[in-house]
Amino acid sequence: MENLKTSKALKIISYILIPILVAIIGLSIFHLAFLNEYGSVKEKRYEETEMFASDYLYFIMDQISLCYQEENNYDSYFMIVEDNNGNRYKYSNHNYGYSMHNGIGAYIDYIIIDKSTNEIYTNIRTNDYQKEIENIKSLGNFWNYIDGNIDTDINYINQDNIIYNSVYQYASSDDEGTYIVNKNISGYDIYSRYNESKVNQLTNFQLAKQMYNFALNNQQLPIYLLPISTIILLVISIYLLWSIGHEKGKDGISLSSIDNIPYEILLIFAFLFITIFLTILIQVLNFANYILLIFGCVLYVFCYLICAIVGVTTIKRIKAKRFFKSFLLYSIWKWIKNKCKNIEKVIETKIDNKKIFWYYWGYVLISIILAGFFYTGFAIIALIVFWIWIYYKIKQYIKKQEDIKEALKNIYNGKNNVHVNEEELQGILKEMAIYVNDISGGFSNAIEESLKSERLKTELITNVSHDIKTPLTSIINYVDLLKKENIENEKVKEYIDILDKKSQRLKKLTEDLVEASKASSGNVKLNIEEINIKELINQTIGEFKDKFEEKGLTIETTMPEQELVIKADNRYIYRIIENLFSNITKYAQENSRVYIDIEKNKESKVKISIKNISKEKLNISSDELMQRFVRGDKSRYTEGSGLGLSIAKSLTELQKGKFDIKIDGDLFRVDMEW
């Protein structure tokens, strides 16, 4: 396939075949049309055709017109000759008749007698014209017109209407001529005969006769030739359309220098040459002989070559997707566009944003005044288009500024990875964009750095906690063993108790520390799924019920009937609620009520609020409470690590929730939202 596509030989053969095929198709169509007109009577001789008759009569009429002109001294074609009997007649062997009427004149002998003047016009050089007149009839193939009667043995011309038709047709070229010729044809006696052997050289007439005979003898030819050559031409055309531009060893479309000539220029030259060639060709066809025919063929080939060059380059250009680009107009358009761009750049760098509309309206005003001076319709339209264009450009400019402003706003709001596309901008705007991007990049880097250091901190804390846990295990175990020893000394017992409590607290502290650092650095793998929050709260209450009852705490829950589903990691949601409940068991006023309210708010978010009364006075802000290691004043000295709220807040935010603490006197309230 690829070989077929790149084969040079195949292409050359195709190029050679095309003109031949076109010629065959053209001639075949001509042949068919001819047969359609003349092919009805088979084996009819050329001399019996209407064509022949018409040519014959035209020629005769021509001669009469010449005679007429001679008589009226319009022009002179004839020379006066005297025969042996002393009779004078007018002789002419001019070539006029060779080209006109298919050149039939060369084969016709005539003697025309003007009855009013008895002048004799002839193209026969003879010693006795009287004898010639008699001879004409006896030699055969004659056509005589004597005293208004036709006497002929040429079958087809023996019809009056043809004569008058012909006369009329001939005369119709000139209004005056119609009258004269019509009037005068009856004033002439015509003796003429068709003499085939008169001329030996090839004439148009001979050519026409040969073509006629060929056409008659080969009536089947075009019926085969036309479809076959059409199909071959089609196949070749498709092949060329497909393969043109592909060369061996080269990818894509190979272009030559012709393909770079602007397309319109190529077309103009091609049109010019073809017009010249065709004009010559048509002229040549009027003078038919073999040499001229060869010359015509050469011209035809030239025309074809031009068409082929234009065609090939057109296909190549379309294939290489540069058809429109190869137009001169396109280059001009591009040049203008570039110039406009440059002007735009200058405008964008120089003009101050605030004044830009003043400039605009000033420009509109001046242009209106100028348009008033040079008023034309086109100028007005051009101006309006130009105004709209400039207005649009200014809008665009301001839009770009808005983009930069938007980016700055995003940075201000703490958004990450803000970026303005600098490439589309010029001048001041570009500089601004670059600075904005720099600042944004700096922010992103800082955030990344802090995330990284948080991660490192978490790792450090995790490792340290592992190291703490090993000795802690021994401490806890041996304190436990000590407790089980039989000790009488009450003080020692008390000391062991303190050791027990503190070692347990240390244990909790190390565990919470790891969790807090992970939660706050986001170093937690979340497994988000749908959670029924009502179920979860009930489950958690179940876990803590005994502990609440120990402290005399009553739980009051308010939940809607409907199912409330949030998307979160259920283990971490449990950890949050667990931390909060654990805090309540530690810090809530004993024998009080704890309120747990769950509802779906207007934004269809699930809101959980937990309220309780603090045992101790809460002389601390809610923000401080949520910070790590900070607890409400005296509670510092009780159990727990002080990390519970911080972990709860971090975990809530990691799961895209909101966590808020409100303190109102002794009322401690946690609001969560998902």
Next chain:
Amino acid sequence: MYNILVVDDDKEIVGAIEIYLKKEGYNIIKAYNGNEAIQKIKENEDNIHLIILDIMMPEKDGLETLEEIRKTNGVPVILLSAKSEDYDKIGGLNLGADDYITKPFNPLELIARVNSSIRRYVKLGAIENKDDEKLYQTGDLIINDDTKKVIVDGKEVKLTGTEFNILKFLLQNKGKVYSIPEIYENVWKEEGFGAENIIAVHIRHIREKIEINPKEPKYLKVIWGVGYKIEEI
């Protein structure tokens, strides 16, 4: 007399474990690093019934030691580690450990787990299965619907009637998760309003009775925000 190999580079921890387990009547073999542990196993051949293995040890760590042990020996291994992350536990269990205890550990929990592992290993307490008795089982948790007895790791556990019914229902449908209202409907055969956290309390009580560590249950799992299920073992 069952022999327990305790491996930890911290001698004091090994000492404390020895004290606890000796009280329970076990014979303790001590080792202070991985290589020593492997040597001790070779010396005692098949006479070791349980290994308590620390993970973070110098030279050969606990996991490497475990891998080597598992090439030749199926003895139960309890991993002991300060690493408390889920993936540490899963990694250890996947290597062939039978249990995982985090440091610092509760001595009672350690004892309970050791007892459980030993019982399971020596098939002690495997109850006879009479055909006509209605038994439900998962792992070493068995309940007998005829005698209303609950046996965990071969030991009988006393449950209240309600607790027994809940456990029976979950065990009958082991592997499936039930929410509190579903449990209520299925056990009480009526719709329950306001009884939600009572069920939760019952389930915690069941867990406290049948699980060694109720916060990390083996049989009665809590899926927060979804419900409860009995693990299919």
